[in-house]
Amino acid sequence: MAGMSGRFSTVVKAKINKLLDKAEDPGETLDYSYQAQLQNLQNVKKGIADVVTAKKRLQMQAEKLEQSVVKLDTQARQALGAGKEDLARMALERKTVAQTELQTLDSQIVELEDQQTKLTESEQRLRTKVEAFRTKKEVIKAQYNAAEAQVRISEAATGVGEEMADVGLAMQRAVDKTEQMRARAGAVEELEAAGTFDDITQLGSGEDDIDRQLRELGASGQVDDELAKMKAELGTGGAPQGELGEGKAGA
């Protein structure tokens, strides 16, 4: 077949042949093949574990960000209630950034979940094939002379080898995705380390670098809307909402 499948098939088949072309003695090929298959299964398991680890890291970050969103929202209300609109705006700007990061994290968690499912299914298929190969290997050893065995082995090994190549590609894609997510997780950590999602009551009175940057990020439209909404809510609610930070303020 020409076109995409033609070239793609050729690439994959070349890889499989390389994988299988190891020993000349049929018995050796059998045992080598089986060992290689078991090794391959181990690698896939490790690959799945890596995806799960990356996913957990993102989930932990998402939880932290959710807490920040709640906290900053509360603080914005309190600041507004206390008549400190600048502080309220600052809190809302930070909340907006946290929400945006949270959305990205959530969609990435879903993506990793998807990779995990795919890899787990691939592992299952490969496991079944490896098991079928193990059975067939014993039959071949028992029933055929060397020349016949060679033919049958190479047929059976091709079936497994192709599955290994398939899982190999799935692994590679999962690793690529996981790497991207790691970079993402690192970026969120940098924002955290810079204090982007910190308690605004921990800040001094002056505007710091983060706030200038947040303003430049252009979140102001959304922030204005939210501020107006909050004002309206508080306006109908009447009395101011107590002191900023509710005793949590640092000295």
Add this chain to the structure above:
Amino acid sequence: MIVRIMGEGQFRIDDSDRDNLNELDNAAVAASEGGDETAFLTTFAALLDHVREVGTRMADDELEGSDVLFPPADTTFAEAKHEFTGEGLIPDEDQGD
């Protein structure tokens, strides 16, 4: 013939369907080489759907090699261009120029 969709498994397809597959495959390549992402995604999805529709899924414990292998369903346009139809990995069969 036996067709594998990477990441999904193998399908047995009647040999009489070869021309249909070829046509769908060529359409996907044309879209990819023409730089049309939407067309590529549509034609490539149609190609794989066709395999799933006319093919019979093989059991996981069957040990046969495939005649044709297709890239995974979530292959992106960039991957298709770069890896599967680019000038990189495998030289063109007989494209005179």
